[in-house]
Amino acid sequence: HFFVARHFFLFLNVYFCTTMNIAGMNATPLGLATDEFGRPILIMKAEAEDKHRLRGLDAQKNNIMAAKTLANMVRTSLGPRGMDKILVSPDGDVTVTNDGATILDKIQISNEIASLLCDLSKSQDNEIGDGTTGVVVLAGALLEQAEALLDKGIHGIRIAEGYEKACEIAVAELRRIADVVPFDKNNTERLVQTAMATLSSKIVNQFKRHLAEVCVKAVIAVADLERKDVNLELIKVEGKTGGRTEESCLVEGIVLDKDMSHPQMPREIRDAKIAILTCPFEPPKPKTKHKVDITTPEEYEKLHAQEQAYFTKMVKQCKDSGCTLVLCQWGFDDEANHLLMANDLPAIRWVGGVEIELLAIATGARIVPRFEELSADKLGKAGLVREVSFGTTKDRMVFIEGCANTKAVTIFVRGGNKMIVEESKRSIHDALCVVRNLVRDNRIVYGGGSTEIAASLAVQAEALKIPTVEQYAVRAFADALDAIPVALAENSGLPPIESLTTVKAAQLREKNPFLGIDCMDVGTCDMKQQGVYETLIGKISQLRLATQMCKMILKIDDVITEDPTVPQ
Secondary structure (H helix, E strand, C coil): CHHHHHHHHHHHHHHHHHHHCCCCCEECCCCCEECCCCCECCCCCCCCCCEEEEEHHHHHHHHHHHHHHHHHHHHCCCCCCCCCEEEECCCCCEEEECCHHHHHHHCCCCCHHHHHHHHHHHHHHHHCCCCHHHHHHHHHHHHHHHHHHHHCCCCHHHHHHHHHHHHHHHHHHHHHHCEECCCECCECHHHHHHHHHHHCCCHHHHHHHHHHHHHHHHHHHHCECCCCECCHHHEEEEEEEECCHHHCEEECEEEECCCCCCCCCCCEEEEEEEEEECCCECCCCCCCCCCCCCCCHHHHHHHHHHHHHHHHHHHHHHHHHCCCEEEECCCECHHHHHHHHHCCCCEECCCCHHHHHHHHHHHCCCEECCHHHCCHHHCEEEEEEEEEECCCCCCEEEEEEEECCCCCEEEEEEECCHHHHHHHHHHHHHHHHHHHHHHHCCEEEECCCHHHHHHHHHHHHHHCCCCCCHHHHHHHHHHHHCHHHHHHHHHCCCCHHHHHHHHHHHHHHHCCCCECCCCCCCCCCEHHHHCCEEEHHHHHHHHHHHHHHHHHHHCCCEEEEECCCCCC
């Protein structure tokens, strides 16, 4: 404060000297004020107090601490016996899950480095669909090892380069120990087992066999096995509370969370011819503002008759096309709804845009934007359309089955409450992604931490051949890989260090890279015998994404944070 006050008074002196030419102060031709000794007086702005700044090693350690805190939070959710988290939103919505991507997406994070880890989990979820918890735990372990190397005086760039070398060694080892899974439409047992391994860590693990079979059937139904391509948008996952989880099933068609527009319309239609409309059942409206003045009863009757003519024409155009069911994206006027019922033409209104596209694919219908364009060749076909009621409530849903094109299917999920249904849908999404990845690349590795232990041993062996300082970083990468089996053992109630060292020694002694942590107490550590499979591309994505994230964080040596409480 003394420094600022002194410069303030000097500024006043300069002002009065330059304007009033006070004796004892001089001004240069350029207008630069000097004191009595001829030294220039400089007015300097004090460093802004509204910024918080960290530099060098302090910044790196602060970033690593934030990442470790977030990784430790989701660490307990890893594995088949991982714990669940309960998340309460500001609106009071409750979510119970152990899915890493969901946990990190729901929580509120203000730290910039922690936000990067959330983005890392989202990247794994978007690319692979599974392994979102493991990639965050691995990134946290890599940064924890990097912190020890920074304390030894090793530069962050050298650590990042060593991690990159170690990652390529680990990826090469995974490709060496990978197995190929043969499958076809009639032999999908290995696909089911891989999906079961994914579902084993979810709330629905008691019914993992049934749900895995449903997921595999859904993927095979929409897959193009010749091109090895799967469009998951053709698989709709719909849920309804009530019932048991094992009642979840695959519907070879589309399920709409709607009901018939009129309670007296038929509840079941066989050999339906479906018209899909994106135009509303109502009189045309001018696009400009308008006002209609009605002064006599005759004018009102004339207006009413005109509306009736519009509705009658619309319903007649639908009937003339030969359709037996109308699906409309918009709502109906009560008059139009009554006319549809009177003409024995069932209808469903307020069908969403995504559902309309799936219905068009499944039934072979053309989406019609105007009534004048409706014709018989634009109708879709379905073997059975039925409205189903649930329990004693008024909840109803429409099942459209026996479609002309079976490339669009629906997984119908049941559960005791909304939380169970939502978690089941998230679990099914992970299983669908795993099966899709196997269709694209049918190479697998084995779970239970066996791949991480095998990769760790391979990286440690190669580290001794590196003569530069990167050897330390490569060895640290190998130690970080051990964090996955250690976390699996901890979450399963096993002694972590003892379990890890026992399996490592057995892998070296028996030359068997399939030995892992026996989380479920089956009695054998051989993951191949237990049938615990994971996709190769999922594991490689985990390693590479975690390594890239650590490299980016290690290269940050200056963090400048604006203070939001100070007005700009």
